[in-house]
Amino acid sequence: MTTTLTEHIVTDLPQVTAVGVIIKAVIILAVISAIAGFGTYIERKVLAFMQRRLGPMHVGPYGLLQIAADGIKLFTKEDIVPQNANAFIFKIAPVITAATAFIALSAVPVFPDFTIPDFIPLLGGTFVPSIASDLNIGILFVLGMMAAGLYGPLLAGMSQANKWGIIGAARTAVQFLSYEVVTGLSILAPIMLVGSLSFVDFNNYQAGGIADWLIWKQPVAFVLFLIAGFAETNRTPFDLLEHEAEVVSGYATEYSGMRWGMFFIGEYANMITVSVIASIVFLGGYDAAGALGWLFIMAKIAFFFFLMLWVRAAWPHVRPDQLMWLCWKVLMPLAVVNIVITAIVMMV
Amino acid sequence: MSLEQFKNRNVGVQSYKTLDVGTTPETGMEKFTQVVKRSVKGELFVGLWVVMKRMLQALFQNDMHTVKYPFEKLPISPRYRAIHEMLRLLESGHYRCIGCGLCEKICISNCIAMETRYDENQRKEVTEYTINFGRCIFCGYCAEVCPELAIVHGPRYENASEQRASFSLFEDMLTPIDKLNLQQEYDGFGAVSPNADNNIKQTPLAY
Amino acid sequence: MYEIVAFYLFSALTIGLFLVTVMSKNILYAMTSLAAAMVLISGFFFMLGADFLGVVQLIVYVGAIMALYSFAMMFFDATRDIKEKNTSNALVFLLGGLSALVLVLMFAAPIMSDNLNTANMLINGMSYSEFIDGNISKYAQYALDNGIQASVEGIGNAQSVGVILFTKYLVPFEVAAVMLLVAMIAGIILAGKKMDNSLTKDASIDDEILVVKDEK
Numbered sequence: 001m002t003t004t005l006t007e008h009i010v011t012d013l014p015q016v017t018a019v020g021v022i023i024k025a026v027i028i029l030a031v032i033s034a035i036a037g038f039g040t041y042i043e044r045k046v047l048a049f050m051q052r053r054l055g056p057m058h059v060g061p062y063g064l065l066q067i068a069a070d071g072i073k074l075f076t077k078e079d080i081v082p083q084n085a086n087a088f089i090f091k092i093a094p095v096i097t098a099a100t101a102f103i104a105l106s107a108v109p110v111f112p113d114f115t116i117p118d119f120i121p122l123l124g125g126t127f128v129p130s131i132a133s134d135l136n137i138g139i140l141f142v143l144g145m146m147a148a149g150l151y152g153p154l155l156a157g158m159s160q161a162n163k164w165g166i167i168g169a170a171r172t173a174v175q176f177l178s179y180e181v182v183t184g185l186s187i188l189a190p191i192m193l194v195g196s197l198s199f200v201d202f203n204n205y206q207a208g209g210i211a212d213w214l215i216w217k218q219p220v221a222f223v224l225f226l227i228a229g230f231a232e233t234n235r236t237p238f239d240l241l242e243h244e245a246e247v248v249s250g251y252a253t254e255y256s257g258m259r260w261g262m263f264f265i266g267e268y269a270n271m272i273t274v275s276v277i278a279s280i281v282f283l284g285g286y287d288a289a290g291a292l293g294w295l296f297i298m299a300k301i302a303f304f305f306f307l308m309l310w311v312r313a314a315w316p317h318v319r320p321d322q323l324m325w326l327c328w329k330v331l332m333p334l335a336v337v338n339i340v341i342t343a344i345v346m347m348v
Numbered sequence: 349m350s351l352e353q354f355k356n357r358n359v360g361v362q363s364y365k366t367l368d369v370g371t372t373p374e375t376g377m378e379k380f381t382q383v384v385k386r387s388v389k390g391e392l393f394v395g396l397w398v399v400m401k402r403m404l405q406a407l408f409q410n411d412m413h414t415v416k417y418p419f420e421k422l423p424i425s426p427r428y429r430a431i432h433e434m435l436r437l438l439e440s441g442h443y444r445c446i447g448c449g450l451c452e453k454i455c456i457s458n459c460i461a462m463e464t465r466y467d468e469n470q471r472k473e474v475t476e477y478t479i480n481f482g483r484c485i486f487c488g489y490c491a492e493v494c495p496e497l498a499i500v501h502g503p504r505y506e507n508a509s510e511q512r513a514s515f516s517l518f519e520d521m522l523t524p525i526d527k528l529n530l531q532q533e534y535d536g537f538g539a540v541s542p543n544a545d546n547n548i549k550q551t552p553l554a555y
Numbered sequence: 556m557y558e559i560v561a562f563y564l565f566s567a568l569t570i571g572l573f574l575v576t577v578m579s580k581n582i583l584y585a586m587t588s589l590a591a592a593m594v595l596i597s598g599f600f601f602m603l604g605a606d607f608l609g610v611v612q613l614i615v616y617v618g619a620i621m622a623l624y625s626f627a628m629m630f631f632d633a634t635r636d637i638k639e640k641n642t643s644n645a646l647v648f649l650l651g652g653l654s655a656l657v658l659v660l661m662f663a664a665p666i667m668s669d670n671l672n673t674a675n676m677l678i679n680g681m682s683y684s685e686f687i688d689g690n691i692s693k694y695a696q697y698a699l700d701n702g703i704q705a706s707v708e709g710i711g712n713a714q715s716v717g718v719i720l721f722t723k724y725l726v727p728f729e730v731a732a733v734m735l736l737v738a739m740i741a742g743i744i745l746a747g748k749k750m751d752n753s754l755t756k757d758a759s760i761d762d763e764i765l766v767v768k769d770e771k
Contacts, residue, residue: 050399052406054414084634089583137713140610147618151590154625159583161634173626180618197607197713314395330383 020127028105036268037067043309050313077257082160085254089159094259097152097266104145105269107131107138108276109199109286137197139281142273143183146232150176152266153234153241157251168250171240171320178327179231179238185335186224189342190214190281203285215282220338222282224331226307229274231323234267236312240320275304424503427541429488432479433502434522435534441525444498447472451490451499459483460490477518481507491534500534561602569595580636582628590621607713 041056041064048055056063081087109131131138150172157169191197193214194205206212215222231238242250252263279285279300286293318326373379405411415422424430435444447464463476491500499521523531541547572592579585593616600609631637641647720728 046403048414049403049406052402052411052413054412054416057416086581086583086634089587092587137606137610140607140614144610144613144618147614147622148594150618150622151587151625154622155583155587158625158629159634166629170626170629173622173629177619177622177626180614184614310396310399314399315392 017127020129024129024131025106028110029102032102032105032110032269032272033265035272036265037071039268039271039305040070040264041067042305043312046306046309047313050310074258074261079257079259080254082162082254084161086159086161089155090254091259093152093154093156093159094255094262094266095152096155097149098262098269100145100149100152101266101269101273104142104149104273105276107141107145107199108273109203109280110272110276131199138199139187139191139197139202139277142277143180143187146270146273147176147180149266149270152263153251156255156263160251160254162253164248164253165251167247168241168253171247172251174320175231175234175238175240175323178324179228182224182228182327182331182335183232185332185339186221186228187277187281188335189221189339190218192339192342192346193217199280199285202281206284210284213282213284218282218338218342220334222278224335224338225278225282227326227331229278230308230311231327233270233274233308235271235308237315237317238323239317240323243317271305271308272301275301275308278304424505425541426503426535427539428503428505429486429491429501430505431481431502431507432490432521433500433504434477434518435498435500435531436523436525436528438528438531441528443474443522444496445474445477446496446498447474448495450493450495454489454493456487456489457483457485474518477521479516479521481516497534558602561598565595565598565602568592580639582631582637583634586621586625586628589624590617593617593621607716 044066045055045063056066059065059069081090153172154169157165157167157172159165190202194202196202202214206214230236234241240246240250242252247253252260255263276297279297283300284296286297373382402411436442437444447462449462449464452460452462459480459482461476461478461480462474464472464474467473486501488501494500569592572588572595575588576585576592579588594613597609597612597617600606600612
């Protein structure tokens, strides 16, 4: 009985080939890098509108080509390695940030799956999956990769022989380590409800429409995850790693040109990852099958991305001690209580 | 009238608001209640709503505050002290400067240099007149001291150029002879600003 | 094929990185290579199909423990080489080599005994395929007895780890948990003795600082 069922499923699904996965990886790299560039434009525009300004206006229509101008600037800028810095580590640190951000995206469903039409030579008929690597522990993998991402800022700060860099690196370690706890604990309650670590299972669990969304069952976990997500992506209320008013530019003080740009791309890719996790785990994901569902999840991701910019325009950032206080004395106990209550409700 | 009112010299309409900052919490319980109050009260969402409202106004009611500077400029005050101008006599078109040298003397950054001579009518003539704008601090003493209202401060504030000398020759500062009819008379230093009536406050006459 | 290539690649890289960790005189190199080797070890877990353990390796060792190490490393000047004081290189190599040998023997002993058994059985006239079949059924029975069900349909990696952790390894698991709790409480007590004193408000601490200055 079970064998026939699995055979049926296997024959029904298109074959996922190595070529398809590679195409998917290239698509993720290209599109997310482009979105990261476009994200800077959106960020400037949204912040400008919220401050009654116009934002970039002069390069291209409504400043759209500002991205290209920025790209050219970043690529052609002089690449400086400070004299006393550890050059090898200094050069490798931005790559770590960008790479871990993109590796995390490999286990996340971005963009619908499709088959390349037959009229294209060489690749025609190749099935491109929605997830580059469909692990059955997707959420944990993404969290783990984002945890590994902390080495980028950390090594950057330690290798550059700069006091601001060291302070930025110390803040990186403290902030990321602390908020990983909150991220993990807050997302544990939904995992217990669904009983799986796979993004697909999360999506199927909430397939029944808005009433089935996990945000109604786990509002506390949702809020905690959002707060921790802001901290892990180094967004404004918690942007202590590179806050200009305090530590010049933190871990990025000595960086210039494309190396600095890679930190930036990594940060934006992480923002997208957190948005995707929040939309799939709490807001139903790509609930409806087909193109419409994918449009919905794009809208949800866009909303979370906008929320990050919105919050940056509205709220001041916190002090480091307030950050730690918030993490260990407020958010973590709340997350633990939430897990215990969820467990009790599930048992009863 | 009571003494209290005499002492209150701020007679104009004030629009200050006193914020209720509350008290600083001392005990742990007070701190806790403060955190809970602030978290639940929704002040954070008020902040979010404020910027969202601004954004909607900016986008849909065209309430943008950006001045696209090189293409549009804000009007500046008529009393603004920017690059100097040398004025002409309206009837004859001759420059007003009589070469008295008062401006050169009073200049505290020592940036005005002038040379004069007697012309054939035994009238003083200005042969050289330069201002070193690398040194000028735009204090306005030269315009204040000028007995003929010949040197004044104009509204030309964009003084970026390839050479400092670009503005500083007498001919550059002098009103062009064909634009003599556009020359604006200068009220002189100490003249009230055009919008002075709006700024003035009621004078307390009790004493 | 791919797995063999990946295995040897990962092994060579991991050993190389650990060598860098031990040999390098630069804190940054040692730290970075140790973290990178931890990442590569998680690669072995993924290759063996133990996704859950691989990710746990990533989160715990790479994300938390190594990050804490590096946090401690911030008290040193990371851009300078460290001067090591070795009294005798021969002693270091002797001790290191001996411990490595002991470890290898420890891990190799069960395999060696297995091989010896095989040889014995082959000598006693059992065919090789018969022996393999018998062994596989033995392992399958063992797996069923102990709740290892990784290959069973519908039960994922995480579940099997959970089952085995709370049945077979319950006591070691709980003991480890208690040990960590003890360590945590001890750490808090050691670090938190002066936690209630404020450096800015308390006058007695000001005095202490003054005293320290005077002594200098």
